[in-house]
Amino acid sequence: MAGSLTLLLFCGFTAPKPPRRDAAPRTTTVRPNIIVFLVDDMGWQDTSVPFWKQMTDLNRRYHTPNMERLAKEGVKFTNAYATPLCTPTRTSLMTGLNVAHHRVTNWTSPNKDTSTDYPDTVLNQVAWNVNGLSPVAGVDRTIHATTLPALLSQQNYYTIHAGKAHFGSAGTPGSDPKNLGFRVNIAGSEIGHPASYLGEDNYDRPVNGKHNRNAVPGLETYHGTDVFLTEALTREALKALDVPVRNKQPFFLYLAHYAVHTPIMADKRFIDKYLKAGLDSTEAKYASLVEGMDKSLGDILAYLDAQKLTDNTVVMFMSDNGGLSTTPARGGKAHTQNLPLRVGKGSVYEGGIREPMLVRWPGVVKAGSVTDQYVIVEDFFPTILEIAGIQKPAIRQSVDGRTFLPLLKNPALRDTSRALVWHHPNRWIAAEAPLVSWASALRQGDWKLVYDHRTGALELYNLRNDIGEQQNLAGQQPQKLKSLAALLTNQLKRWDAQMPTFKKTGQPVRWPEDALIQPKQ
Amino acid sequence: MAGSLTLLLFCGFTAPKPPRRDAAPRTTTVRPNIIVFLVDDMGWQDTSVPFWKQMTDLNRRYHTPNMERLAKEGVKFTNAYATPLCTPTRTSLMTGLNVAHHRVTNWTSPNKDTSTDYPDTVLNQVAWNVNGLSPVAGVDRTIHATTLPALLSQQNYYTIHAGKAHFGSAGTPGSDPKNLGFRVNIAGSEIGHPASYLGEDNYDRPVNGKHNRNAVPGLETYHGTDVFLTEALTREALKALDVPVRNKQPFFLYLAHYAVHTPIMADKRFIDKYLKAGLDSTEAKYASLVEGMDKSLGDILAYLDAQKLTDNTVVMFMSDNGGLSTTPARGGKAHTQNLPLRVGKGSVYEGGIREPMLVRWPGVVKAGSVTDQYVIVEDFFPTILEIAGIQKPAIRQSVDGRTFLPLLKNPALRDTSRALVWHHPNRWIAAEAPLVSWASALRQGDWKLVYDHRTGALELYNLRNDIGEQQNLAGQQPQKLKSLAALLTNQLKRWDAQMPTFKKTGQPVRWPEDALIQPKQ
Incomplete structure (x- = not known):
């Protein structure tokens, strides 16, 4: 899995059309x-x-x-x-x-x-x-x-x-x-x-x-x-x-x-x-x-x-x-x-x-x-x-x-396979607001996965249609949810990303893909 | 005129009904x-x-x-x-x-x-x-x-x-x-x-x-x-x-x-x-x-x-x-x-x-x-x-x-003959706002007279019906306007109130009653 992930992350842009002439790099010796x-x-x-x-x-x-x-x-x-x-x-x-x-x-x-x-009352730093x-x-x-x-x-x-x-x-x-x-x-x-x-x-x-x-x-x-x-x-x-x-x-x-x-x-x-x-x-x-x-x-x-x-x-x-x-x-x-x-x-x-x-x-x-x-x-x-x-x-x-x-x-270049990752295993402020604390997220193509560390909830959005992230498609798109959770998990593991532990159990927050298959904590 | 004004200012309250018993002054030696x-x-x-x-x-x-x-x-x-x-x-x-x-x-x-x-560009301090x-x-x-x-x-x-x-x-x-x-x-x-x-x-x-x-x-x-x-x-x-x-x-x-x-x-x-x-x-x-x-x-x-x-x-x-x-x-x-x-x-x-x-x-x-x-x-x-x-x-x-x-x-006491006076021959701030600078005013009964030093304008309002001072009755009530302008004038003169002078002419701002009878400056 790690191998294919690397492939995804490092594959190049695909060019739907050749670069325009006026956007061609200049040859100049002056930096x-x-x-x-x-x-x-x-x-x-x-x-x-x-x-x-x-x-x-x-x-x-x-x-x-x-x-x-x-x-x-x-x-x-x-x-x-x-x-x-x-x-x-x-x-x-x-x-x-x-x-x-x-x-x-x-x-x-x-x-x-x-x-x-x-x-925080739920998670340890x-x-x-x-x-x-x-x-x-x-x-x-x-x-x-x-x-x-x-x-x-x-x-x-x-x-x-x-x-x-x-x-x-x-x-x-x-x-x-x-x-x-x-x-x-x-x-x-x-x-x-x-x-x-x-x-x-x-x-x-x-x-x-x-x-x-x-x-x-x-x-x-x-x-x-x-x-x-x-x-x-x-x-x-x-x-x-x-x-x-x-x-x-x-x-x-x-x-x-x-x-x-x-x-x-x-x-x-x-x-x-x-x-x-x-x-x-x-x-x-x-x-x-x-x-x-x-x-x-x-x-x-x-x-x-x-x-x-x-x-x-x-x-x-x-x-x-x-x-x-x-x-x-x-x-x-x-x-x-x-x-x-x-x-x-x-x-x-x-x-x-x-x-x-x-x-x-x-x-x-x-x-x-x-x-x-x-x-x-x-x-x-x-x-x-x-x-x-x-x-x-x-x-x-x-x-x-x-x-x-x-x-x-060439601004028209596209790579929809690249995965961007966000990781915030922290509580930023006292105020509770949607996912301002303890969260990870991933974007691939138009898809966005967000993961709430405290609840184990995974949400899935299609940003093309829903830039406001109002329609959680996790229930409707279980395969997409699963694949993005796996992608996020693998990337976080690859970086040995830090996950908080629960105060109650001492157990770490599960990886996103594990949150899918186990009962929520 | 000064004599009658003094009378107006110092006459007592008229009692429409006798004071209530529970509002009678207490007799006590403790101050x-x-x-x-x-x-x-x-x-x-x-x-x-x-x-x-x-x-x-x-x-x-x-x-x-x-x-x-x-x-x-x-x-x-x-x-x-x-x-x-x-x-x-x-x-x-x-x-x-x-x-x-x-x-x-x-x-x-x-x-x-x-x-x-x-x-100010118009008046001297x-x-x-x-x-x-x-x-x-x-x-x-x-x-x-x-x-x-x-x-x-x-x-x-x-x-x-x-x-x-x-x-x-x-x-x-x-x-x-x-x-x-x-x-x-x-x-x-x-x-x-x-x-x-x-x-x-x-x-x-x-x-x-x-x-x-x-x-x-x-x-x-x-x-x-x-x-x-x-x-x-x-x-x-x-x-x-x-x-x-x-x-x-x-x-x-x-x-x-x-x-x-x-x-x-x-x-x-x-x-x-x-x-x-x-x-x-x-x-x-x-x-x-x-x-x-x-x-x-x-x-x-x-x-x-x-x-x-x-x-x-x-x-x-x-x-x-x-x-x-x-x-x-x-x-x-x-x-x-x-x-x-x-x-x-x-x-x-x-x-x-x-x-x-x-x-x-x-x-x-x-x-x-x-x-x-x-x-x-x-x-x-x-x-x-x-x-x-x-x-x-x-x-x-x-x-x-x-x-x-x-x-x-006895809160029911009434004196509608008393005249209250305001006098502000100053420019308070840079901002221009209605009569925040260079103004005098008088209230008697329900009537309110305001006087703009710079323009010489006199406005008349009936506060009972128009607490927001939106309906200037100066044109409709010339007699009331005249009598209040005289009252304000006499009271200001009695106190030897300071009036600003015009930068252009060196002349003082006219007394309110004079603003009525002379062309506006």
Whole structure:
């Protein structure tokens, strides 16, 4: 079984038609610059760019003209995925590993050796990698891996980290982006969200006279000004780009905004129109965070234009997990913030994992193209290495991601046999919401299997007809259910994925396929 | 004319029927304790107690069970008024003076000699008393007056100030409640709102590493705890009461909550139900502030019960101006927060000045009674002096307020000839909203006259039929308009009220009656 699975996972794309001429790869000796523009907690619908087959109310709510520009000039991925949470996604992006494989299955605490799992009455915690990613061996409870920026640095890319890092806990090497291969680090540390977005607050919010645990480091220039955090990061990132641009050195800019994560604070430059539109107060603030982020994207694109770098720079837009859908911190009705998708951040339902992804690469990517092929965040790792022309890199880990460079060249390529896997053997938060805790999932073709660790329930959805995962077809499609459960089981076993144990019995949660044949616990 | 006006202002109540027996004043030698429970920025409808003829959606939104109790056990004033803004109201309460008379016509800056007037293109600022109230002579730009707590202290009342003072700017004697006659001061200073309601924040929100200008002083005990500001003030107020209670000394507690002023922050003890009810996020927070305030009232009432002080304590509930109706900081649609009343804080329309007022005095006030007689905040001064049994007090100012003790004894008393006056020759904020700036107004009987300083427009409303001030009857009732304009003019002249001048001509804004007969400027 493992053999055939490997085959499924590693088989290539099938090309329904030959690549179009205008999407053919360029032959150039100049290595392209690469920008990964990563947003935090941005949902699939938090944009005026429609990623679904129809324009939604949420698309009409948000104003992201620069994302619209990027979509117009590049390719839109309608089925791009991350993991349900931030550190797991970021670790996958930096290592090419699936979450079940790297075992950073929950967000990492800024404090070392601290599990962020919320206590549960049914299941025991697993010994996941609570300290995150490590570039060196011997650090307790980390995944030791070769990182993307380290590989790029070795090949003379000028690597810049700007914004939220959140790769590892304080006191471990992974907490500092410079230890992960970034030459420059702007405002990145072990923290997972800012204490404040306001320069007036120094991006801090002291507690009992001490700096907030989540005070954003390193932006002292903007302290006491009215410069919003998103803007400060952008300005510093552009300043940092001047060095490689001047030296004609290829660069890798990883601009990972703190926006649009909580605290949901108004970006005063943009909030008025949302309030006037009658939006819920918190949702208006959220929309202003989104538009502030989009303005940053616009500034980056304008910089590339001004520097005549547009043609030789790959710009990749991505978010790290689904939009937050718990209230508070969000406004409105809980779990409606990602409609038509179900639930949001933390969940293995589509609302928690489907992302707005765009890639522009003039001359390679056809302007205004769309691909419906599903991809996942660990795919960025091999793709970027390939774009950078790095041959046979020395990588200690066995990479799970697959290059989507062929898709950039031909968005019509299809592979419906590939299986994507999500694994979250953790309890994220106190609130109970559909599959925001203790869950695994798999997608193959249009089919989606979700597995609830606590109840042993397996659900089956056909995403083509039912993107909202409302019609559980497990009863109607027992053969499909069985085959996907076997596929998920085999993949999890292959990665030696961690399964929680029941408090009552001490027994581990069964593998998905076993949940089918045995009575439910 | 001045003579007849004086007659109008000082004529007594007419009694349509004899006072009821159970509302007769008690003969007792023990002087009653007096509690003024003053809320900040609370609107007339921010309560589950209906103050209008019908229950409103807002009444259904808010949960104030302890106000309901107070209404059940005391008298409800359906036509109680304050001024449109905080310091003006507080100065009137402490001095018995009308706002046009004391000339603290806008909120006072925490900083000395600083006008808070927003720059205007049409009118020049007046030389109002920007430093607020002063207990001593010779302080620039203050109203020097004998204060209520000073008079009570002289008569051996144990006087406690808890919460927001905001009587005068820092560096002037009026900034410290102790200088105004309070024996105890809990958390009161020159500030007009808290930097934060959270103990976790130390009720502060540092700016550039320095304490916030609006950090709440004196509650160090609660720093670093999860005690909400409203709760901390209540606990400290009750602790302070133990002294006079133990010594059997009559007390005057002025518990002036910072709630429900901005910053609109969630009181976590109460917010969930409002979010679940689907309220706008900010409005849910606001409702939680309101309920936290109501819980404080409940704690005060419970303390009186436990100490067997209920029968000998007068509890007066009041707010200092209408509910804030600008968005942001409020959520929802601007100027709907005080419906059925028009506009809100800052305006001389009813939304800015009508207040939820309740008074309980067992044995004197008939439980569950209602009075529709209009009263105004300067009336608290002579009323409280009379309740305290202070005969012929030495007061340097000529008091404008009138005792409502007769109304407490007989809520059916009516005086439709009395004229109430509002005067706001200031620009409060940048936002333009109906009569939130540069306005005067008068009420007599059911009639309301409003005067727009900038345009010279006079509007006339009949509040009995039109509480929302939607039908301007100025054209239909020229005689009524003329007589009220004359009444307002004479009263303003009598107080030598300040009128702004036009930037263009240097000429003062005309008196209301002159605006009728001359072409509009």
